[in-house]
Amino acid sequence: MNKLLNTAFAYIILGLGSGLFYREFTKATDNLGTHSQLNTLHTHLLVLGMVVFLVVLALDAVFSLSGRRSFSVFYWTYNVGLVVTVAMQAVRGFLTLDGQDPATTSAAIPGIAGLGHMLLTVGLVALFVALRAGIKDRNEPTDQAALAVSERSSRGTTHRLVAQPPMWRPALTGVGLHVGGHGELSSACGNPLRAARAICLWSRG
Structure with missing residues (x-):
């Protein structure tokens, strides 16, 4: 200069x-x-x-x-x-x-x-x-930064979609319910119907 x-x-x-x-x-x-x-x-x-x-x-x-x-x-x-x-x-x-x-x-x-x-x-x-x-070299870092932000945003969205549990999954998944004298009535193995039945039997017992 x-x-x-x-x-x-x-x-x-x-x-x-x-x-x-x-x-x-x-x-x-x-x-x-x-x-x-x-x-x-x-x-x-x-x-x-x-x-x-x-x-x-x-x-x-x-x-x-x-x-x-x-x-x-x-x-x-x-x-x-x-x-x-x-x-x-x-x-x-x-x-x-x-x-x-x-x-x-x-x-x-x-x-x-x-x-x-x-x-x-x-x-x-x-x-x-x-x-x-010179103009091309000056614009390259901006384009690379925009691409990196876009990739990070895409990875973050994919991670949230994979990590979020399905809304229909019940809280009783894998929980065994026992009632004294009747033994194990049911094991809610991820099935909503079986979990509901176990709760019904447990309330009757």
Whole structure:
């Protein structure tokens, strides 16, 4: 996380510095107010650099993105792509202020700028891959806890159903009734009818 914070801080320094440089450079060359790629150089550094890495820092704090291979791909690919992109912006801006057309000066300039944009795209795709894995890992403990609670609840219900005695089982199950002089009249061996008969005979005796 410190690496992300330091990266965001580096981009805010570069963004503010490029804005100050643009103003002083155009004043020194009598090109103040001339539209060029230098106009938006500081905006790209602040938004695509500082803001993006602060957002990624917050996402890393929630979903633990650091340490994943896809996140490392994002970090290095995105940074290289952003540096290449803003470097080509600076080159085009200097050529414009010098009175040249960047599109016709060299075919390598738009080609390298396009490569920078492709690297930015690859980096953002890798970021979404890391974010998807982080969300999946964050949801797994919740799903496992819910499954464990469900299993405990099911086992508890089954245990209560097995342990609870049937409602029709009489209290006299297995109790032998004896009457003095008549001997054993009956043994209630779990049969309600026999138990009732034993009670009847016992009351008569």
